[in-house]
Amino acid sequence: MTKILHRQIHQQYPVAAGGDGPYVIDREGQRYLDASGGAAVSCLGHSHARVIEAIKGQLDKLAYAHTSFFTSEPSEELAEHLTSRAPGELNHVYFVSGGSEANETALKLARQYFVEAGQPRRSNFIARRQSYHGNTLGALSVGGNPGRRAVYDPILMKNVTHIGPCYAYRGQRNDEDEAAYGRRMADELEEAILATGPETVAAFICEPVVGATLGAVPAVRGYLQRVREICDRYGVLLILDEVMCGMGRTGTLFACEQDGVVPDLLTCAKGLGAGYQPIGAVLLSRRIFDTIAGGSGAFQHGFTYIGHATACAASLAVQRTIEEDGLLANVKSQGEALQQALKARFGNNPHVGDIRGRGLFRGIELVADRGTKEPFDPTLKLNARIKKEAMARGLMCYPGGGTVDGWRGDHILLAPPYILEEAH
Numbered sequence: 447m448t449k450i451l452h453r454q455i456h457q458q459y460p461v462a463a464g465g466d467g468p469y470v471i472d473r474e475g476q477r478y479l480d481a482s483g484g485a486a487v488s489c490l491g492h493s494h495a496r497v498i499e500a501i502k503g504q505l506d507k508l509a510y511a512h513t514s515f516f517t518s519e520p521s522e523e524l525a526e527h528l529t530s531r532a533p534g535e536l537n538h539v540y541f542v543s544g545g546s547e548a549n550e551t552a553l554k555l556a557r558q559y560f561v562e563a564g565q566p567r568r569s570n571f572i573a574r575r576q577s578y579h580g581n582t583l584g585a586l587s588v589g590g591n592p593g594r595r596a597v598y599d600p601i602l603m604k605n606v607t608h609i610g611p612c613y614a615y616r617g618q619r620n621d622e623d624e625a626a627y628g629r630r631m632a633d634e635l636e637e638a639i640l641a642t643g644p645e646t647v648a649a650f651i652c653e654p655v656v657g658a659t660l661g662a663v664p665a666v667r668g669y670l671q672r673v674r675e676i677c678d679r680y681g682v683l684l685i686l687d688e689v690m691c692g693m694g695r696t697g698t699l700f701a702c703e704q705d706g707v708v709p710d711l712l713t714c715a716k717g718l719g720a721g722y723q724p725i726g727a728v729l730l731s732r733r734i735f736d737t738i739a740g741g742s743g744a745f746q747h748g749f750t751y752i753g754h755a756t757a758c759a760a761s762l763a764v765q766r767t768i769e770e771d772g773l774l775a776n777v778k779s780q781g782e783a784l785q786q787a788l789k790a791r792f793g794n795n796p797h798v799g800d801i802r803g804r805g806l807f808r809g810i811e812l813v814a815d816r817g818t819k820e821p822f823d824p825t826l827k828l829n830a831r832i833k834k835e836a837m838a839r840g841l842m843c844y845p846g847g848g849t850v851d852g853w854r855g856d857h858i859l860l861a862p863p864y865i866l867e868e869a870h
């Protein structure tokens with residue numbers, strides 16, 4: 447009997463014992479095509495020789511040294527690699543161990559920035575429903591995934607206002623085009639800022655392409671640009687959560703590049719280390735860095751494992767591989783091919799409402815009735831059943847769903863590795 451408190455206590459999990467490119471292999475030798483990269487993590491597939499070599503090389507030198515005493519070569523090199531490729535003036539980086547920590551850190555950076563900038567009243571956050579930013583209390587507070595929040599609601603931060611997501615499949619009205627829909631949804635942000643009191647709002651956080659909660663839903667064109675303008679008008683910081691959609695997943699290294707928007711803070715994780723080591727990061731603007739550097743000179747934060755040398759060495763190898771092997775081009779072409787293949791195979795299925803996404807980040811929305819978009823009865827527990835049936839057939843996919851604003855969206859998220867070939 448297992449001693450682990452597993453995610454589903456009564457479920458029997460196969461024992462993962464090996465990896466081979468896009469396949470995970472269990473102890474019995476069964477191969478599973480990792481069509482979701484776990485949860486959009488394993489962007490280089492499994493057992494990648496170059497990354498393993500980099501990890502071993504770092505371990506031979508030094509596994510870890512606490513960042514209150516030292517910096518390290520791999521963390522400095524990784525910081526250089528990321529900031530030199532990031533858009534705008536995202537010139538500095540803070541390394542953590544995952545996505546929740548990255549968002550927790552971004553919220554605190556936003557808060558400390560305003561304290562040091564002489565605007566200490568800015569302590570409120572605005573976020574969106576149908577979003578997921580992590581399971582630590584701060585990240586969960588800004589998150590809008592009802593299932594994950596419900597039990598903890600009484601202990602979450604109360605200084606958060608949630609607005610609607612940009613979800614054209616369900617939200618766009620018949621009498622408006624995409625641009626008008628995007629404007630209407632972005633204007634919800636302005637209304638929320640005005641209702642909260644502009645001088646008290648620290649930041650707005652959102653996922654440029656919504657992952658786990660909606661299933662690869664990009665905002666309509668123009669939405670994020672208007673959001674950026676509104677943030678600037680009221681001096682509110684923009685945090686983009688690219689934990690799932692960043693690091694090449696959508697075909698550009700940073701998802702926001704495709705929207706022509708530069709945030710003040712950008713969080714990433716998952717594809718940053720591709721699962722070879724736990725690592726996440728916050729990229730921050732020159733303005734935030736300079737204000738704190740010229741003020742107290744210290745960020746009031748820190749974890750034991752920030753800037754972990756072995757994790758940074760693994761991540762550096764992952765990022766260099768993505769670049770040197772030209773994998774972003776493959777993400778774009780295989781992503782298009784996947785979209786076409788899904789449409790050809792399922793486009794006319796009466797229970798497939800929408801097939802969407804960018805790059806190798808695709809979502810299939812399942813509905814009881816395609817015409818009315820009526821969702822399936824939640825008691826059917828479609829998500830769990832799809833996952834189980836897929837695993838039984840040697841396929842890993844990442845189904846999700848939830849009810850917000852009367853919408854129940856059941857979806858299947860696909861996020862295969864960037865090394866994908868047509869045969870897979």
Ligand code: PLP
Pocket residue numbers: 485544545546547549578579580581653657658687688689690691715716
């Ligand atoms: N933000 C987004 C958009 C995510 O999809 C996730 C995880 O799925 C997180 C944050 C939390 O990341 P982690 O599970 O690494 O803490």
